[in-house]
Amino acid sequence: MNLLTITPSQVRSRLLLREEMALLDLRHEAAYATGHPLFAANMAVGRIALEAEIRLPRKDAPIVVYDDGEGLVAEAARHFAALGYSDIRELDGGLEAWRNAGFEIFIDVNSYAKAFGELVESRRHTPSLSAEEVAGLLSNKADIRILDVRRPDEYTTMNIPGSVSVPGAELVLRAGHVAPDSATTIVVNCAGRTRSIIGAQSLINAGVANKVVALRNGTMGWTLANQTLEHRADRRGGIGQFEGARDQAREVAYRAGVRHLNPHETAVLEADKTRTLYRFDVRPVEDYAAGHLKGFRHYPGGQLVQEIDMAAPVRGARILLTDDRGVRADMTASWLAQMAFEVYVIEGGYDDALEIGPPQILPKPDPSHRYRRPYEGTEASRDAMQAYFDWEYGLVEQLRRDGTHGFFVI
Structure with a gap:
């Protein structure tokens, strides 16, 4: 199938204007971690059938795919088309064109949360x-x-x-x-x-x-x-x-620009099919399993902030959070809002009938395809740890050079 293309400069413009777009790197995670644009999310071509409908809930959202010369785009386009996705474009020239345009390349995973x-x-x-x-x-x-x-x-x-x-x-x-x-x-x-x-x-x-x-x-x-x-x-x-923790958490969310909705207002938000909406329950897994609002995916708040590129790869999407105690949702929302997402917190809803059962868990990738983080487990070398820190210390300057992030800090 013939795909429309989009240039690196056009992708950058969309990021600057905060238009909805999922920029997807089709390589295995280990290759993705060697370098990618700041807001590129990893979705290996062999995992599209597993992940797409969970991570990309709106099927007419703009999706831009690329590889680094491996020839993965055509196969990815077929997978997305089979699932009903309708707005797929290829990054013209792939990752090499992004490099040649002089745009920043970020290594590692969860890069923009770390930055x-x-x-x-x-x-x-x-x-x-x-x-x-x-x-x-x-x-x-x-x-x-x-x-x-x-x-x-x-x-x-x-x-x-x-x-x-x-x-x-x-x-x-x-x-x-x-x-x-x-x-x-x-x-x-x-x-x-x-x-x-x-x-x-x-x-x-x-x-x-x-x-x-x-x-x-x-x-x-x-x-x-x-x-x-x-x-x-x-x-x-x-x-x-x-x-005062509850009131303080609400105040922090307010200062970050988070909006609070009642269930009726939430229904209006959910009915808008022109925008991507992610719905996350940020409580611990045992609370979620005991009873959760229908349609909300489990993602503990701290991990959601760290792994937002994995959880919500559509940059410019809306995010709706729920938490029966409020504090966790407010604090999580405050950080996502500062990362330039449009974030809402739903108030109430737990007096109605709840769904019971464990969260849906995506199968883990083949270990040979996974990037081995230097901060996990007990086997990373000291050199790898130090190199990781050297990279992190340079991220603020790299953000400045990239210029697309839109982050603010309250």
């Missing part, structure tokens, strides 16, 4: 402590609590000794339980940088009275500092909001 995290730290000067400083505080039995904001399975694999698992969007909801004394210093950590920066700044934005710092460079930084990690821990933070 946004670096921008937040740069703009807000999010406080942090080194691994050596935190280890010293632990050794001296200082009044600190370490909150690990990664997924529970990541925490179980390895964690900072004594830390408690409080996945990202749960922080404002649970910090008052884990650190009830405002004199306690809260140290937020992830595996590297992004989630700890966003987590620490979430607590600061929400007005927690405690001193809050990020553990600089996370478990990777801890390893590079020759500190010992704990394994197979199972400490979970319970629900306990600090004073």
Whole structure:
């Protein structure tokens, strides 16, 4: 089939104007991670039948596909056409044309969320402590609590000794339980940088009275500092909001431009078929399984911010979040809005009939096709960890050169 083409300059213009578009890299993830445009999402050609209808909910949304000379575009176009997608274009000249136009190439995965995290730290000067400083505080039995904001399975694999698992969007909801004394210093950590920066700044934005710092460079930084990690821990933070947390979270969302809708207003939004709408339930998986609003996909808030290119590859789409307690949705929405999405939070709806059951989970790709992140597991080399940090430290400058992001920081 003959595809219409779109030039790199036209793609860039659409990004600058915030028009809806899914820019899709058709290579395997390992190849995608070697370099791609900032807002390109990975959808390997062999996974289109598995992923497209979940990740691309509007079938007439503009989709631009490319490869790097592998000849994947025609096959991808056939897959999309078979599924009913109607607006497919090929990036004229592929990734090589993007390079030749002088536009920025970003490596790794979840690149624009990571770049946004670096921008937040740069703009807000999010406080942090080194691994050596935190280890010293632990050794001296200082009044600190370490909150690990990664997924529970990541925490179980390895964690900072004594830390408690409080996945990202749960922080404002649970910090008052884990650190009830405002004199306690809260140290937020992830595996590297992004989630700890966003987590620490979430607590600061929400007005927690405690001193809050990020553990600089996370478990990777801890390893590079020759500190010992704990394994197979199972400490979970319970629900306990600090004073004023609910109102503060709402205020943070308001300042970011998040809009709140009642169920009737949500129905009007859902009826608009001219725009892509993503609907996410940002609660923990056990809450979702116990009862969730129909049509909402499960995606815990902290991971949603980190993996927004995977969850919502249509740049310029609308996002609707739900959470029976409100706090998690408001804090998650505040970050997505700052990443230039049009974000809404639905209020209520949990008194009606709910769907019960576990979330739909996409099959994992073949391990040989997957990019091995230097911050996961326990086997990454020290050189790989350091190279990763060197890249992250340069992301703010790379954002400036790219110029398409539209991010702001409240």
